Each structure stands twice: as C-alpha cells, then as structure tokens.
Amino acid sequence: MIQRIQTVYLIVSALLIGLLFALPFAEIAKDGAIYTFNFKGILLDGAVQQGGLVISVLLVLITASHVFAIFSFKNRAQQVKIIFFTILMMLGLLGLFIFFTYISFSGAQISFKTGVVLPLVAIILDYLAIRGIKKDEALIRSIDRIR
Numbered sequence: 214m215i216q217r218i219q220t221v222y223l224i225v226s227a228l229l230i231g232l233l234f235a236l237p238f239a240e241i242a243k244d245g246a247i248y249t250f251n252f253k254g255i256l257l258d259g260a261v262q263q264g265g266l267v268i269s270v271l272l273v274l275i276t277a278s279h280v281f282a283i284f285s286f287k288n289r290a291q292q293v294k295i296i297f298f299t300i301l302m303m304l305g306l307l308g309l310f311i312f313f314t315y316i317s318f319s320g321a322q323i324s325f326k327t328g329v330v331l332p333l334v335a336i337i338l339d340y341l342a343i344r345g346i347k348k349d350e351a352l353i354r355s356i357d358r359i360r
Contacts, residue, residue, distance in 0.1 A: 219345030
C-alpha cells in the first residue's frame, strides 16, 4: 500500500485538504470592515456573518474520500472512480470559494490566502495518483498476458 507512489500522492492530498480546517481562505475588505473567510464561513471579528456549513461538510467528505481511496488499494478501478469523484468535489469547493468571495461581496477588496491554492495542488496530486494507478493496472495486465 504505502510503497506505491500514488498512495503517497493521496496521503499528501488528504493532508493538504485537512490543512484547510486551520488556514483562512481569504480576507475581504468592504466598507472599512475586514471579513475573514475560512471553513466556518465569513467572519467579522469572530462572529459568523455568513455560515459555511456547506464548505465544512464538503471538506469532511473530500478528506474521507481520500482516506477511503487510500485503503481501497486492492480494487484499482474503484480507487480511480473515488479519486475522480474527489476531484469533482474539489472543483465544487473552488466554485464555493468564488461564490462566497465574489458573488456575496460585490465591489469588495479580496485578498486570497494560501488556503485557496491547496485544493488546486490536491487536484494535481490526485491526477498524478490516477496516472500511477493506471500504470500499475497496465503492468498487471501485461504480466497476465505473458502467462
């Protein structure tokens, strides 16, 4: 399991998504107030202005699907499907980032933080994991033909 490079990609990707629970996504300045956008939603001085329950649930689902994909290494076809679905969820997460920042606050100054980049890096790592799984599958099929 851990000796395969795709497992390392999936572990790093799960850790990056897990970091989103600790890092802010953006700071939004509007009308002299500075709002903080994190997994809880949009906060002003620690008080929730707009809830982020959808983002929190999506982060938990993405992390759980990464863990499930890591432990389903015996069924490579299922593992690829899980990772593909996880990539779609991360694209949805990026869409929620855009919705919460640009659409909710029109005409505001938005300063994105490191948390916005982490899902993009996780998508790239998931893509590399899919490539590694497909290489393993091709290797196993070629060995089966030799027998």
